[in-house]
Amino acid sequence: MTASGVDTTMDLAGIRLGNPVLTASGTFGYGLELAPFLDLRRLGGIVTKSVSLEPRSGNLPQRIAETPAGMLNAIGLENVGVEAFLKEKLPALPEGVPVVASVFETEIERYARVCERLAADGRVAGVEINASCPHVKAGGIEFGQRPESLAELVRATRRASRLPLLLKLSPNVTSIAEMARVCEGEGADGISLINTLQALDVDVETRRPRLRNVLGGLSGPAIRPVALRCVFQAARAVAIPICGIGGIGSAEDAIKFLLCGASAVQVGTASYLNPMAAGEVADGIAAYAVRHGFARVRDLVGALELPG
Amino acid sequence: MTASGVDTTMDLAGIRLGNPVLTASGTFGYGLELAPFLDLRRLGGIVTKSVSLEPRSGNLPQRIAETPAGMLNAIGLENVGVEAFLKEKLPALPEGVPVVASVFETEIERYARVCERLAADGRVAGVEINASCPHVKAGGIEFGQRPESLAELVRATRRASRLPLLLKLSPNVTSIAEMARVCEGEGADGISLINTLQALDVDVETRRPRLRNVLGGLSGPAIRPVALRCVFQAARAVAIPICGIGGIGSAEDAIKFLLCGASAVQVGTASYLNPMAAGEVADGIAAYAVRHGFARVRDLVGALELPG
Amino acid sequence: MSDPRLPIRCDAEVVENRAESGPNRRLRLRVPGWPGSEPGQFVMLSPGARAAVERQDPLLPRPMAVYRSAPRDGGGEIEILFKTSGRGTALLAAARPGERVGVVGPLGRGFPEPPAGRPALLVGGGTGIASLHDLAARAAKRGPTRVLLGARTASDLMGEADFEALGVELRVATEDGSRGTRGRVTELLEEALAGAPRASVFACGPTPMMRRAAELAAARGSACFVSLENPMACGFGVCLGCAAPRAVGGFVLVCRDGPVFEAGEIDWERLA
Amino acid sequence: MSDPRLPIRCDAEVVENRAESGPNRRLRLRVPGWPGSEPGQFVMLSPGARAAVERQDPLLPRPMAVYRSAPRDGGGEIEILFKTSGRGTALLAAARPGERVGVVGPLGRGFPEPPAGRPALLVGGGTGIASLHDLAARAAKRGPTRVLLGARTASDLMGEADFEALGVELRVATEDGSRGTRGRVTELLEEALAGAPRASVFACGPTPMMRRAAELAAARGSACFVSLENPMACGFGVCLGCAAPRAVGGFVLVCRDGPVFEAGEIDWERLA
Ligand SMILES: Cc1cc2nc3c(=O)[nH]c(=O)nc-3n(C[C@H](O)[C@H](O)[C@H](O)COP(=O)(O)OP(=O)(O)OC[C@H]3O[C@@H](n4cnc5c(N)ncnc54)[C@H](O)[C@@H]3O)c2cc1C
């Protein structure tokens, strides 16, 4: 409920959210970094930076580059590791905001073990499996790019914990609908999409790639239309809830995703420009619902009218 | 050769170009529309709007929508048909500028028949097969999205004519390298990429898709980093020449594609903003070559320096 | 149809950019090599990115009618009346004198010559008013001319004083009655048609308004020409983005075959 | 290390924006709620899109040192000296008084207190000069302070007069000799170090310059602090985009752990 009297609550794959706006993994740190700017309890939830079994170091500079209406990154999945996450990061987050822990690994067994560790901590509301990382050399082709390996990954992480299980998919596939069906078939509770588009940029003066890693992930407003298409197609392919991600910086942007069938959204790159973005998006959605006569934000989900 | 004394000539899959800058199919009409703005002979070549066996009508409005640093389009297959193209459009183009005829159809046999018709006209310097079209028999999935149907398409069009054969690939695939290898394996002379990214946008006031066709193709600066990545990956996968396309509006943009391994480039959406864009890009490339001490623009192809 | 002149592409200099009324602004541009334009033709404007930054967003140029144009040393000066609504026009609204704006034009086919000696009824709604000024000037020389302007409210009206200055008969309607008669401009048209047999109607404005004007004219056996406003990417016939369905099937390109059409050519049902 | 104050995010108002020298400009911003900053801290600036248009391109905010800041009714006024080089700073250069610029800051950890009574040598190259003003002001109060400024050519220099006004000892070097001594500012540093045992060095500028300064200081056993300039997306430690390799392995975040570091912490080889 908000001051406006609109019901903003949402159920995402069994996770109860006060509003449908979460923060995207890797763009909000472990949550605390943005506390000076934003009352974290205004958020529907926080998806933390992907953690692996052991701490990992990242790529050498340059790790980021600006592109038209977007940015490239190749961080290299630098993270503190699941143990430090549970001991140091998680306890510091305020009660009352659901924390979804994002998980990344290079082998399926290790994915499962991270999930088991997370399941032991009551503060974790759900896990999001990062099945894609276009910019990590290790591994080569992504888990999320082959139906077989994706199925294996979902099965293993499903077995590893009873926590609500979100699968975060790569947009760098021929059929996002097929991948979504694989997740549903193997028992995932929901799907998050999209991760970054695999991309590259060049410095014509030095004639070198802008990123040390050569390839990177494209994010920001530039990819929003692709993300909306992926959500639209996935929502028609499966019955499990979808969390929309990609270039969301305003309430308008978020509402587009809800209309296309997303039950919730994540704000990513926009938090860099404005650390209060996620909170403003949440407020703006409620305002839109009032203006357009929706008593529950929930009713916006999938409300897109298709031409006859 | 240019005033600057730089050798700007390029060989693209057997097509001799005065400079490496062509116009992208569907963004330059049949060439004549831009004659008031630009001496067409300044162009390396013209790729004409895709034609089919019969004339075709297109989609109802809205057909286009603006997105962050890009645009969406769903024109439909609207074109005058190959006969009218050969009779009315082609003869009106000035001698001395290579014309690459773009072809699309919904069945492989029809693709082949269009190629046969084009081969009969000496004015056609080459064909570009637009593989981003729904394969009717394969239930609407694009020819360029499945290796098997792509292979069939290349084989049939290869047999249909001796003209230099360019395959224009869809970026909406899991592995662009795999698709490139299929084209090379079946005897294509070159590859053009990328076509538009499948995307969607929504009007939150009407709660309708912005395009009547719901889904559309994303083009413009927003997709340039994705296009560069595709060219980079394809260039490493095959030996046949590559024509780079995607968000090119300046000489700098074009040079990025050359450095990533493209032998030529196509200017698309940028021609809408500035009908003289392709000519300015061509001039700018020569100027860059002078400034950086390259005697031949050709020497820029694949000259990207990768970090050790 | 008037023959379109060969269009040019250039960087025009902002001479003046001032508030007109409500959200509307008046922009004067010095256009080197401007060949002149016919009533109803338009230009594609690229609001220069602030400073010398190449603009990538908003990406597309904005179609705008040539409100008025006059020859100036080796070129011309054109006037645009525009409504600040979205991102592109917001940039345009912020263009300062001396700054550059990309111009492509003149584009499209304008209005036909109003038949000599016969009454001409010009109907403009909202920003559509901007397409009618030069036509009114021409019509006034050829026969009895009445200009009917409509808007939601008084502050949305543009160019009213200029039309008065042309010495045409002017009527105004606003939906809230804040100026002229309360109601829709098409109601003024209905009256006017009743009193003017053999009149020709020239309309530009929101699609429903033009459609209604077409119906009224048809009922009276009057010719009716409309100027359509479809979204455009190029403005010169290459993107096929501006297609409008024809009554006989198929499509016309608003930027190339229009923006002015004989009302009967258009399939109004499928246009909206 | 000085403790960073809690940063804020707000729309600041442009008070003044004028040419400083060559490509450099001086921007004064009124920042509501500004908590003040330590020498060496920075802000992330989002050049407001012209008019009220939400800016999507160029997308990222630009990191800029707080050149000077002073309290103002309920907030503060901060001064930025910046070089117009690319698309973002071009937008910043065009921001008019009264317009808004997004500010996030103060960010990062600034320079340590110069040790009392001991000589302080401040070395600034190019835009790096802008990070040193408040440090120079503080150092001047604590001991003999010499400021060495370097640039390619005279017109690239910023803030020279302000440093003079601080009553510090000022030396200038330009590569073309158009101002001060001809050569690199690190040559001035070499001399200065020779004459000032137990001096501390504070450097900001191009990486090669800072690296050289670090070597020279190390050779003399002097402490050396550098302020790094890595590309940044967020500025407050969440994107991990600004990482710099540490001498002992792993990475530091320039925005959060720096931008100021003890020169020995950095793996200069792998940084460039
Ligand atoms: C032939 C023609 C002549 C026109 N003459 C005038 C004029 O003289 N004065 C005036 O104020 N307006 C005129 N318009 C409408 C004008 O083009 C739009 O108001 C303008 O493009 C809106 O841009 P924006 O950035 O404010 O809106 P945004 O919402 O940012 O525009 C987004 C996209 O939609 C397109 N678009 C939005 N509204 C319209 C519209 N009504 N018609 C066409 N495209 C639209 C834009 O061009 C852009 O591509 C004309 C349109 C056409 C087709």
Ligand SMILES: Cc1cc2nc3c(=O)[nH]c(=O)nc-3n(C[C@H](O)[C@H](O)[C@H](O)COP(=O)(O)OP(=O)(O)OC[C@H]3O[C@@H](n4cnc5c(N)ncnc54)[C@H](O)[C@@H]3O)c2cc1C
């Ligand atoms: C902590 C810190 C303090 C700084 N203080 C100042 C200052 O006081 N005055 C000043 O003139 N400059 C300063 N800089 C450098 C300034 O951030 C860049 O000059 C500016 O970002 C260039 O933006 P642009 O739009 O002109 O260039 P573009 O080429 O358009 O920038 C493209 C991208 O690269 C980044 N980038 C380009 N050059 C640099 C650079 N040298 N350092 C970091 N990022 C860069 C931009 O931020 C942007 O993300 C500082 C940098 C840092 C990290």
Ligand SMILES: Cc1cc2nc3c(=O)[nH]c(=O)nc-3n(C[C@H](O)[C@H](O)[C@H](O)COP(=O)(O)O)c2cc1C
């Ligand atoms: C710098 C950066 C780091 C990221 N790190 C992660 C990560 O660790 N795990 C993950 O699942 N996604 C990561 N992402 C992807 C985002 O969560 C999000 O899916 C993507 O950026 C698209 O959303 P946006 O356009 O709103 O940023 C990262 C994105 C950026 C820009």
Ligand SMILES: Cc1cc2nc3c(=O)[nH]c(=O)nc-3n(C[C@H](O)[C@H](O)[C@H](O)COP(=O)(O)O)c2cc1C
């Ligand atoms: C309106 C429009 C129509 C297009 N029509 C075609 C077409 O008929 N055949 C084709 O192969 N590509 C077509 N394209 C794709 C372009 O040729 C090009 O591959 C794509 O737009 C990416 O390049 P760009 O970003 O420079 O526009 C079209 C693109 C646009 C925007």
Ligand code: FES
């Ligand atoms: S606007 Fe491009 S064809 Fe009409």
Ligand code: FES
């Ligand atoms: S700039 Fe984002 S972590 Fe330092």
